[in-house]
Amino acid sequence: MQKSSFSERCLNIFLLFVVISMVLSFGLTVKDALLGPTADQGAAWFLALEIILGLVIVLIPKWAAKRLEIYLPPTLYLFFALFIYGSVYLGTVYHFYSVPYWDKGLHLLSGALLGGFAFSAFGALVPEDAIAKISPFFIGMYSVAFAVFCGVLWEFYEFTCDSFGMNLQRYMQAGRPLVGRAALMDTMGDLFADFIGALIFAVVAYLQLKKNRNWLKTFFFKRIEQK
Known part of the structure; x- marks a missing residue:
């Protein structure tokens, strides 16, 4: 076994x-x-x-x-399970979003999750012989860029929803729209958290890849061969 x-x-x-x-x-x-x-x-x-x-x-x-x-x-799935448990179960069901910086902590986690998913997409789209020739530094930069791009798309989604009277970007307080820098704090804080989470993951990934290039393959989806 x-x-x-x-x-x-x-x-x-x-x-x-x-x-x-x-x-x-x-x-x-x-x-x-x-x-x-x-x-x-x-x-x-x-x-x-x-x-x-x-x-x-x-x-x-x-x-x-x-x-x-x-x-x-497993590492990618663990990030996913932690994120869902923190956002859907604790955040939505038990209102943990009222805890200070709970949302920002989830954005840190989502940055790492998306960085890991970037590796999965990388393995699916890039030939294996080419992967061996790409430097760990570039792979780390790519994962950060991928994660931040997805974070920006999420903010686009929240902005679109807010255009229909929602308050996902926390631009209103007590029913009144915030003004200036105060209105930017939630969105920019989310993007900073996405970036920091992705950057921390990328640094860990870089160090792991310098020691063992095969570590990247632990994020690849693949068919299980039947014996």
Whole structure:
């Protein structure tokens, strides 16, 4: 039997934690929906639905990879699971976005997640013989550029939604639009966090690639060969 890597063990431990915490939370929420005050039952059922959706989002990549017989990079999946747990479950369901800098911490994590996904795309689009000739520094720069570009696209999405009366970019406070630098703080803070998260990941990646070029392949999706 092949020994699992450190990242695979970390991933399995975290997924077990996610499943246990969400199932317990779901059970307690259903209990409140059934036994709580009538006025609060609708909100409790909606909360239970959000918990189930969060659990499905976290686990569906693992299910799809097994179904399609594809190797799922454990480090990339761990970043993804952490991000979904922090944003959908803790952030949306339990309102952790009210915690100072919670959103910025998630942007740091998403920067690393997108940097890892940049490596996956790199392996899918660049021939293997060409990858061996590309310097680790360039690969690191590419991952940062990819992550920041995706962060900019996300801000485009939030800006578009805000044009229809939403407040995703936190440009309003107490129902009133902010002015000048205050209106830029959320958007620019998100972009800085994306960049810093991607940069930290790129530095780690550069150091790893200097020691072992095959480390890059741990982020590649690939077919599992049947024996």
